[in-house]
Amino acid sequence: MPMPPYWELVRALTIKDFKLRYRNSALGFAWSLLNPLAMMAILTIVFSTLLRSGIENFPLFLLPALLAWRFFSIGTSMALWSVVGNAPLVSKVYFPRWLLILSSNLANLLGSSLEFLALLPLMALLGMRPSPSALLLPLILALEFLLIFAISLPLSALNVYYRDVYQVWDIALQAGFFLTPIFYSADLIPGKYRGLYMLNPMARIVQCARKILYLGIPPEPADLGIPLLGALILLALGAIAFSRLEPRFAEEV
Numbered sequence: 499m500p501m502p503p504y505w506e507l508v509r510a511l512t513i514k515d516f517k518l519r520y521r522n523s524a525l526g527f528a529w530s531l532l533n534p535l536a537m538m539a540i541l542t543i544v545f546s547t548l549l550r551s552g553i554e555n556f557p558l559f560l561l562p563a564l565l566a567w568r569f570f571s572i573g574t575s576m577a578l579w580s581v582v583g584n585a586p587l588v589s590k591v592y593f594p595r596w597l598l599i600l601s602s603n604l605a606n607l608l609g610s611s612l613e614f615l616a617l618l619p620l621m622a623l624l625g626m627r628p629s630p631s632a633l634l635l636p637l638i639l640a641l642e643f644l645l646i647f648a649i650s651l652p653l654s655a656l657n658v659y660y661r662d663v664y665q666v667w668d669i670a671l672q673a674g675f676f677l678t679p680i681f682y683s684a685d686l687i688p689g690k691y692r693g694l695y696m697l698n699p700m701a702r703i704v705q706c707a708r709k710i711l712y713l714g715i716p717p718e719p720a721d722l723g724i725p726l727l728g729a730l731i732l733l734a735l736g737a738i739a740f741s742r743l744e745p746r747f748a749e750e751v
Contacts, residue, residue: 514601515576562617565610565617567675567704572609573610574649574653575664576606578654578664580598596740631715634717635710649732684696696724702725
């Protein structure tokens with residue numbers, strides 16, 4: 499069966515981007531586990547010991563949400579440089595430039611999938627057995643991947659023309675970390691604001707990850723439908739923005 503056009507290019511770029519994540523690193527992929535575990539330990543000490551959040555088994559409450567946020571944060575941040583970082587290829591060879599963003603996102607999907615797989619035995623060590631709802635994890639990751647790709651398109655295009663986009667996005671991610679129910683429950687949000695708060699697609703996705711891995715229950719239709727709708731709208735807008743900015747990439751990189 500013939501491969502789709504540019505499939506080999508996407509595969510090669512995905513492998514390259516995945517290897518770049520751990521290049522010149524003594525611990526390699528282990529950092530993908532050590533980083534969230536270190537953050538989990540710090541937040542557990544702060545919220546379980548000092549602030550006494552009262553959340554049962556706080557490390558397992560935190561980890562699924564933290565890994566889901568890392569998937570989003572690292573994915574968009576890496577893809578933001580995918581065009582600029584491949585300047586020789588962009589300036590010399592013609593191909594659809596959005597494949598660079600797709601390849602970067604696929605490399606991040608591979609890394610995040612491995613992180614979630616490593617979480618399952620860790621859950622057993624912490625005294626919680628994954629429920630059948632954990633089988634929905636690929637669906638949650640696919641939904642988040644679509645959202646990441648949708649946001650990465652305009653970010654990567656704008657970064658070609660304005661290199662301070664990275665700084666702006668870094669600030670946005672810091673704000674998003676606190677505006678998403680990662681280390682606290684969404685139930686803490688007052689009822690009159692919760693509807694608006696949950697329009698944040700990442701809030702829904704984090705809730706989905708927590709429900710299937712921590713609570714052991716399937717997500718509600720709205721938990722999947724709202725992020726999907728948001729991702730599709732952002733994808734349409736992002737594709738329009740990317741297509742309008744793409745013609746001058748070779749001149750600007």
